[in-house]
Amino acid sequence: MRVGMVCPYTWDVPGGVMAHVRDLSEALIEDGHQVSVIAPAGEDTPLPFYVTSAGRAVPVPYNGSVARLAFGFLSAGRVRRWLAEGRFDVLHVHEPAVPSVGLLACWAARGPIVATFHASFPRSRALSVSAPVLQTALEKITGRIAVSDAARKTLVEHVGGDAVLIPNGVTVNRYAEAEPLPGWGPDGGVLGFLGRMDESRKGLPVLLDAFTRLAPERPALRLLIAGPGDADEVLSKVPAALRDRVGVLGMVSEEDKVRAYHSVDVFCAPNTGGESFGIVLAEAMAAGATILASDIPAFRKVLGDGKAGALFTTGDPASLAAGAAALLDDPARRADLSAEARLAVRAYDWSTVARDVVRVYETVTAGTTGVEADDPPRPREAPGWLAGTGARVRDTVRSRLGGAS
Template identity: 30%
Template structure:
């Protein structure tokens, strides 16, 4: 059983500590920033593979705060997600706040009548699994107190579905500013033959066809870094590396001239996306070309801090890369502006907004 001490905030996650996934990185940085605010926070995760340790994972991500991370077998996917809330209902009910980012965990908590807050990352899967209507009803009843979508687009969809707009707080992803802003400013001379980088899972719904088209256009070298869901075509200007530890991401951006984020409209979470890699590229001061979809337009303004392109038109991406290659002044200007604009999206700012929304600040 758990210790009898009750933290102010209990954060229940489904991320596996041994996997290098964005949801784990976001969770650990958010919990660390909440802890730094003086909020007694405890994170429960499913069991992880040894010899990985919480300290090792935090070190890899540049997290220096000491955070309370505990493994619980009752959060393992083999068990119903109502089991942890059922077994530890007393502890969860006595904490000042309980926080989740999984609809399954939210519904599991609700089945035990435990009031909590739910950070919303994806809407379409919830709709397909008939979860959204349940979440909205529980929100209206107050069992789910605050809904925290990661984009305004997702917030608007929640309100349209019946959520209380007074209990919604938009909380985009974040970035460790210092690590990425240590990278040198863009050297515009490299734009003559730019190194174009994409980081993340590699698949057609994340723009593999666009990335391939950029390589075929011979505008520069295209580097894809991440795990593959779809095969990468063989082309001399198209390189692939497997995913890297998060501490190496800043260096990869620093060694590039352009960053592309070609998310497709049929990506399951395209309706509410807030990609951490977007804020990292902004903080690294690299020109960004991104898909012209509503959640990204919340952060990016074409010609101001990025260029946007139609995700269904690969040739439009070729034209945008050519525009930055031929207009280094524009590339430099939008890169510097992105680095300035991203200051609002630090992890401490994100944590403070969440803490205020859920009544802990």
């Protein structure tokens, strides 16, 4: 099957949706399907052979984070050309409601379209201001997937319609075995974090507070942090006497990310909200890490209500500190959670998840002739946010999406 895959977020910066698109595409290719991905990317960004750049991304506040999106006439032209040349059997768009490449692809395509909805949020001004544009694009979708109950709920409440539930995937074998990073554990005293350090909803400040509470009583306790962000800013939030016990790696390669999971005794996921699944948990589970996560609904479900990983009260440093101390002092409990995590994560392996996605493809493509580039709209029909370039577009979209959550 020829699959056109659309990622709305830049390929330059790691993220949950981008990783989902990458791993699903590679799983499909391994199973013999032909896959082409289009995504925002800088002109000098190294791209896999199956990825086409839709143009440079610009940062936009979205859903409590800063999303890097591509929009405008340059991206629209590249999307239309990619569609025309691809001769796809099915178009698979991720996050079509986000004002980026996915929305452009829905608008430009005709034929079987599958959409995957990842995000979870209680309200969205972005969807309100974009409603007329979204309607013209989303009505073309013939198959809908949600990665979690939370994402499905958001879809039903904000967009309408329903979706089949297919969770995020993880390439389990990629994470199963790795050597620890030099100088790190696991040695009975290492806490770990992986995520965007400068994104408040990832919860790093909660973990830093908990570490500061525990460290004075535990001279061997250390904290390993990996992910995009300013290392100096992070260290400035730690008392000077404890800074030499905090390792900040910054953005790491895929290989070192796997090694990081194997370098800690307790992997902490202190996210405060806005997560519909938690791919970082699935990765840590695949590595057999002992997990301590905030008890947001998405994390609670992935961890089986605490069976495959311990939970603490969301946003509460004292609860995190108590949970971490209990796990560090109980190696047998850590071993039990690790074993349960390795078992539970098998349900999320791409070998299983990709087959479920293909079944959706087969359903929507039955009796169709494939995907074609639709006739371009007349100028007066063009979405308002597509009417400028450069700083003008960036400022317009920011003003519309600023504070969206």
